[in-house]
Amino acid sequence: MAPLSQQMQQLSETCSHCSLRYLCLPDHLDSHDLEKLERLVDSGAPVLAETELFAQGEGLTHIYAVRNGSAKTVRIDEEGFEQILGFYYPGDILGFDGFADQHHHCSAVALETSHFCRIPVDQLDALVDELPSLRQRLVRLMSQVLSEDGRMMLTLGRKDSEGRISSLLLGLSRRRALRGMPASSVPLNMKRADLANFLSMRLETVSRVLTRLQRAGVIKVSQNRVDILDRDALRERSSRGAWVADQS
Amino acid sequence: MAPLSQQMQQLSETCSHCSLRYLCLPDHLDSHDLEKLERLVDSGAPVLAETELFAQGEGLTHIYAVRNGSAKTVRIDEEGFEQILGFYYPGDILGFDGFADQHHHCSAVALETSHFCRIPVDQLDALVDELPSLRQRLVRLMSQVLSEDGRMMLTLGRKDSEGRISSLLLGLSRRRALRGMPASSVPLNMKRADLANFLSMRLETVSRVLTRLQRAGVIKVSQNRVDILDRDALRERSSRGAWVADQS
DNA sequence: CGTTGTTTTGACTTTATTCAAGCATGGTGG
DNA sequence: CCACCATGCTTGAATAAAGTCAAAACAACG
Numbered sequence: 001m002a003p004l005s006q007q008m009q010q011l012s013e014t015c016s017h018c019s020l021r022y023l024c025l026p027d028h029l030d031s032h033d034l035e036k037l038e039r040l041v042d043s044g045a046p047v048l049a050e051t052e053l054f055a056q057g058e059g060l061t062h063i064y065a066v067r068n069g070s071a072k073t074v075r076i077d078e079e080g081f082e083q084i085l086g087f088y089y090p091g092d093i094l095g096f097d098g099f100a101d102q103h104h105h106c107s108a109v110a111l112e113t114s115h116f117c118r119i120p121v122d123q124l125d126a127l128v129d130e131l132p133s134l135r136q137r138l139v140r141l142m143s144q145v146l147s148e149d150g151r152m153m154l155t156l157g158r159k160d161s162e163g164r165i166s167s168l169l170l171g172l173s174r175r176r177a178l179r180g181m182p183a184s185s186v187p188l189n190m191k192r193a194d195l196a197n198f199l200s201m202r203l204e205t206v207s208r209v210l211t212r213l214q215r216a217g218v219i220k221v222s223q224n225r226v227d228i229l230d231r232d233a234l235r236e237r238s239s240r241g242a243w244v245a246d247q248s
Numbered sequence: 249m250a251p252l253s254q255q256m257q258q259l260s261e262t263c264s265h266c267s268l269r270y271l272c273l274p275d276h277l278d279s280h281d282l283e284k285l286e287r288l289v290d291s292g293a294p295v296l297a298e299t300e301l302f303a304q305g306e307g308l309t310h311i312y313a314v315r316n317g318s319a320k321t322v323r324i325d326e327e328g329f330e331q332i333l334g335f336y337y338p339g340d341i342l343g344f345d346g347f348a349d350q351h352h353h354c355s356a357v358a359l360e361t362s363h364f365c366r367i368p369v370d371q372l373d374a375l376v377d378e379l380p381s382l383r384q385r386l387v388r389l390m391s392q393v394l395s396e397d398g399r400m401m402l403t404l405g406r407k408d409s410e411g412r413i414s415s416l417l418l419g420l421s422r423r424r425a426l427r428g429m430p431a432s433s434v435p436l437n438m439k440r441a442d443l444a445n446f447l448s449m450r451l452e453t454v455s456r457v458l459t460r461l462q463r464a465g466v467i468k469v470s471q472n473r474v475d476i477l478d479r480d481a482l483r484e485r486s487s488r489g490a491w492v493a494d495q496s
Numbered sequence: 497c498g499t500t501g502t503t504t505t506g507a508c509t510t511t512a513t514t515c516a517a518g519c520a521t522g523g524t525g526g
Numbered sequence: 527c528c529a530c531c532a533t534g535c536t537t538g539a540a541t542a543a544a545g546t547c548a549a550a551a552c553a554a555c556g
Binding site: 082106128138139143145146157199203 | 323325327329330331333344345346347348349353354376377380383386387388390391392393394395397398399400401402404405406438439441442444445447448450451487490492493494495496
């Protein structure tokens with residue numbers, strides 16, 4: 001249950017009044033341009049947990065911004081393997097990967113009952129041609145994702161199980177801080193299996209690492225929430241777990 | 249030693265006559281738009297092996313297209329760990345990750361003596377505002393990279409050493425096919441340590457897997473070249489090595 | 497309460513890493 | 527022209543980490 005005040009601010013209908021505008025598409029747009037963007041945005045009905053927002057392979061008609069709640073993106077590759085690509089929180093954009101060929105390359109699924117802003121791609125496209133500031137903003141956001149992906153590949157490739165969990169927790173915490181929410185109490189809206197899939201570990205290992213970290217007094221685990229008790233120790237573990245590559 | 253004909257075609261000065269135009273930025277541009285793009289492109293001096301094209305942290309002034317030769321991108325993260333993010337071949341674009349904040353988030357290094365097309369970002373930016381077709385092309389290319397990254401995360405996270413090597417070899421082979429080069433003979437321009445770093449394995453493991461695959465008659469390894477003898481077997485191993493995630 | 501789904505814990509096995517040594521290759525200078 | 531060194535690659539034996547399978551604990555929900 002989110003506090004009422006938070007629900008109120010997040011449900012504000014217009015971008016200009018949205019508490020997330022500095023994270024989301026509107027950032028760096030002047031009020032005139034913002035108004036035009038605003039007219040495209042449609043805030044639809046609530047999306048229930050486990051419901052698909054869009055499906056892999058589907059044509060790209062809209063991109064989405066998380067208004068409140070959370071989501072994950074899942075990709076099933078040619079060989080039939082399922083991989084969670086990311087978790088998304090208020091202000092994050094879903095659907096960028098579809099610009100390549102106008103089709104979604106992953107599915108998006110709500111982790112809990114959530115609200116999303118829907119933006120029709122064709123209209124966005126037209127507006128982008130009109131507003132250089134919006135184009136720049138879009139390119140920056142996409143580029144940011146690229147940069148994030150690089151970081152993730154590093155985590156997956158080079159850290160042991162403890163390093164991965166620690167990195168993930170710090171990452172989620174940081175993203176909460178960006179949104180002005182308490183950063184030391186991180187809700188885990190997803191199942192352990194989701195975490196395991198995302199971090200490429202088995203869920204048993206996720207569980208073991210979480211209890212190990214708890215026993216070490218670094219975090220406190222309770223159901224769907226992790227409290228960070230010793231941030232420095234967590235940071236230390238997130239990098240200690242990484243190994244140094246051979247020199248080329 | 250590349251055959252002369254290949255050198256000739258790749259060194260063609262204009263995009264319109266470049267054999268790589270359908271892979272590279274020019275694709276989908278009409279001749280009028282292409283001409284304008286062409287004027288921005290500067291084909292500089294050859295870049296020697298191990299030389300940096302641009303450095304992480306540096307301001308984004310140009311993006312680069314590989315004209316001939318090859319390159320790798322390397323990122324050093326906050327914790328000082330070095331990770332190779334990708335290998336690049338003729339027609340590939342380097343520098344997209346810099347659009348986020350006008351600074352490069354990785355370094356680019358030539359793997360061998362190579363030529364690159366340099367495109368000044370400020371001029372490109374202006375041209376993008378002018379030409380919707382170019383904007384669309386750029387967005388598509390970036391989106392493609394995003395999609396590729398997703399695939400890579402899957403490989404890193406979910407495949408064992410044999411699966412990773414097999415996937416890499418198939419990937420390199422596919423990219424050669426796209427460029428009209430013999431796909432069954434894949435040159436490994438990079439060192440084993442680079443491969444190991446990229447795939448997040450130790451170089452000893454890379455070595456062991458290559459010999460294992462060779463003993464199984466799937467490939468033939470010679471110095472800096474791998475011949476694919478049994479593509480189906482390689483494909484089989486590239487997916488066999490992957491494990492199935494727990495259901496969420 | 498009992499049923500179902502999720503998470504934790506335990507014992508055992510597999511896999512890749514580590515450390516250490518040996519083998520090729522290619523370039524340099526005697 | 528060949529011995530020698532540097533660099534990069536391969537191989538081997540021991541170790542540590544994470545995966546597997548199986549079962550028990552815990553929560554949530556009707």
